[in-house]
Amino acid sequence: xxxxxxxxxxxxxxxxxxxxxxxxxxxxxxxxxxxxxxxxxxxxxxxxxxxxxxxxxxxxxxxxxxxxxxxxxxxxxxxxxxxxxxxxxxxxxxxxxxxxxxxxxxxxxxxxxxxxxxxxxxxxxxxxxxxxxxxxxxxxxxxxxxxxxxxxxxxxxxxxxxxxxxxxxxxxxxxxxxxxxxxxxxxxxxxxxxxxxxxxxxxxxxxxxxxxxxxxxxxxxxxxxxxxxxxxxxxxxxxxxxxxxxxxxxxxxxxxxxxxxxxxxxxxxxxxxxxxxxxxxxxxxxxxxxx
Amino acid sequence: xxxxxxxxxxxxxxxxxxxxxxxxxxxxxxxxxxxxxxxxxxxxxxxxxxxxxxxxxxxxxxxxxxxxxxxxxxxxxxxxxxxxxxxxxxxxxxxxxxxxxxxxxxxxxxxxxxxxxxxxxxxxxxxxxxx
Numbered sequence: 001x002x003x004x005x006x007x008x009x010x011x012x013x014x015x016x017x018x019x020x021x022x023x024x025x026x027x028x029x030x031x032x033x034x035x036x037x038x039x040x041x042x043x044x045x046x047x048x049x050x051x052x053x054x055x056x057x058x059x060x061x062x063x064x065x066x067x068x069x070x071x072x073x074x075x076x077x078x079x080x081x082x083x084x085x086x087x088x089x090x091x092x093x094x095x096x097x098x099x100x101x102x103x104x105x106x107x108x109x110x111x112x113x114x115x116x117x118x119x120x121x122x123x124x125x126x127x128x129x130x131x132x133x134x135x136x137x138x139x140x141x142x143x144x145x146x147x148x149x150x151x152x153x154x155x156x157x158x159x160x161x162x163x164x165x166x167x168x169x170x171x172x173x174x175x176x177x178x179x180x181x182x183x184x185x186x187x188x189x190x191x192x193x194x195x196x197x198x199x200x201x202x203x204x205x206x207x208x209x210x211x212x213x214x215x216x217x218x219x220x221x222x223x224x225x226x227x228x229x230x231x232x233x234x235x236x237x238x239x240x241x242x243x244x245x246x247x248x249x250x251x252x253x254x255x256x257x258x259x260x261x262x263x264x265x266x267x268x269x270x271x272x273x274x275x276x277x278x279x280x281x282x283x284x285x286x287x288x289x290x291x
Numbered sequence: 292x293x294x295x296x297x298x299x300x301x302x303x304x305x306x307x308x309x310x311x312x313x314x315x316x317x318x319x320x321x322x323x324x325x326x327x328x329x330x331x332x333x334x335x336x337x338x339x340x341x342x343x344x345x346x347x348x349x350x351x352x353x354x355x356x357x358x359x360x361x362x363x364x365x366x367x368x369x370x371x372x373x374x375x376x377x378x379x380x381x382x383x384x385x386x387x388x389x390x391x392x393x394x395x396x397x398x399x400x401x402x403x404x405x406x407x408x409x410x411x412x413x414x415x416x417x418x419x420x421x422x
Contacts, residue, residue, distance in 0.1 A: 187375030194395060222378040227371060227393035227400075252389075 003113065004103070004121050008050050011102040016043060018098030023091060041074055046095070049128065059127040068131060075135040085136035092129040096122065152181045158189040164196045165266045167259065169234075171204030179215035183222055190228045197266040198223050201259045203234030213248040220253055229269065231255070233262035295320045297327050303335040303404055304328060304366075309342050317353040324357060328364045334411065335404035336361050339397050341372030351386040358391045367392065367407045371400035 008015060019042055048067040056063040071092075078088050099121050107114040155178070161167050168186050172178075190198060200216065202208065208216075216232065223230040233256040235243075243250060256262040267273065293316060298305040304327055306320070328336065338357070343350075358368040371394045381388065394400035 183379055184375060187378060190395070191375060196395070196399075218382045221387045222375075222382045225370075225378040225381055225388060225393055226373045226375065227395040 004117050005050055005054050007102055007106045008099065011106070012046065015098040015102050016046060018101060019095050022094040022097050045070060053124060059124070059131060067128070071128065071131055072135050075132050076139055079136055079139050085133050088132045088136055089129045092125060092132055096125050099125070152178060156182045156185050158185055160193055161199070161263055162267065164194065164270060165263065166190065166193060166195045166198045167201060168198065169201045169204060173207070174205060174212045174215050176215070179219065183219045186219060187222060187226060190223060190226055196228055196270060198228050198230045199259065199262045199266065200230065200232050201234040202232065203236070203259070208239050208242055210246055210248060213243065217253065229254070231262040231265065233257070233259045294323065297323055299331055299333070302333055302408055303337060304331070304333045305337050307339040311345060312343060312350050314349055317350055321353060321357055321360070325360050325364065328361060328366050333366050334408050336366050336368045337371060337397065337400050337404060338368065339371045340377070341374070343377060344374060346377050346380055348384050348386065351381050351384060351388070355386070355388050355390065362390070367404060369394055369400040369403050371395070371397050
């Protein structure tokens with residue numbers, strides 16, 4: 001790579017201005033990044049690549065680690081600014097034309113070496129371009145994974161209804177991954193709050209098939225093993241019909257049509273009743289605890 | 292060889308599993324426990340597994356066996372303090388331990404046992420008064 005490096009060094013100014021010129025016609029986003037930053041990034045990248053190519057032509061090697069770090073930084077910065085991955089990789093790929101031009105000018109008498117050098121620098125710039133795409137995609141995937149995780153967390157709240165009574169209102173479709181989260185959060189909530197009763201409310205679950213039922217039964221059995229009673233509530237008439245038609249066996253599980261019914265049952269099991277403290281004015285009745 | 296201590300508390304036997312269960316230990320616990328139930332004519336057995344973090348199908352089956360054997364010897368088994376991870380594992384293994392009573396902690400477990408034994412005692416007293 002010595003010839004490539006020497007030529008790039010010698011024509012650094014020309015290559016840089018050619019590069020900037022090239023970009024200004026293709027992928028320059030004046031609305032997202034100003035000239036000074038852009039120029040300093042381009043200068044820095046060209047310097048790093050030239051230095052690194054002195055000792056190696058493999059972008060995954062130790063010599064290129066500074067280049068890779070720098071590329072990751074600018075890729076992340078540009079993703080945040082709103083560049084697309086294609087635009088970021090074009091930033092690198094548009095370096096080709098000025099480099100090829102410099103090589104051609106310097107080696108115009110030696111065709112064989114010219115082709116060799118063009119081939120080498122072409123591969124190098126392509127690999128660097130791929131690196132930016134990889135980084136950009138990896139960055140996106142990280143964001144997606146984080147959002148998925150947040151959605152899982154958000155969609156499984158465990159609420160405390162009373163001392164020793166927990167409720168788990170499920171909303172949305174239940175799949176294996178979600179059931180795992182539901183099960184874990186319910187069981188750890190049972191331990192934390194020392195609860196005797198947990199109510200799983202499936203009012204917000206649009207469909208119940210055999211798989212969903214299987215998941216629910218697993219969760220309820222696990223809660224029972226820990227020593228808590230688990231009731232299933234919020235079963236809509238249509239879902240009750242589906243369950244019977246599918247032949248799902250819910251005999252061992254205490255089910256109720258509404259969350260309020262399940263809650264009333266829980267209070268009864270715990271030996272508590274709700275009495276109204278005002279007899280005549282029904283509008284403003286209050287809940288009271290009685291042994 | 293290590294053995295799991297079995298404590299006698301009145302009519303009940305108390306077993307707290309504080310170490311990792313391996314198969315031999317489980318087998319010896321099964322033997323010791325049945326011997327102790329027979330010797331003291333115990334009415335209740337409380338097994339606390341709050342420090343048990345790993346279970347396999349063998350330990351699960353062993354717990355179910357202990358409960359069944361105790362029932363044959365007329366003692367009620369209560370399993371307390373199961374960790375969430377253990378519960379999930381057992382369910383995934385398809386072992387729902389249908390014959391075993393469970394409680395969240397030892398306190399609740401003892402209350403549950405007393406309830407059972409209280410019911411039994413009442414019925415026996417009724418029998419006695421009639422005679």
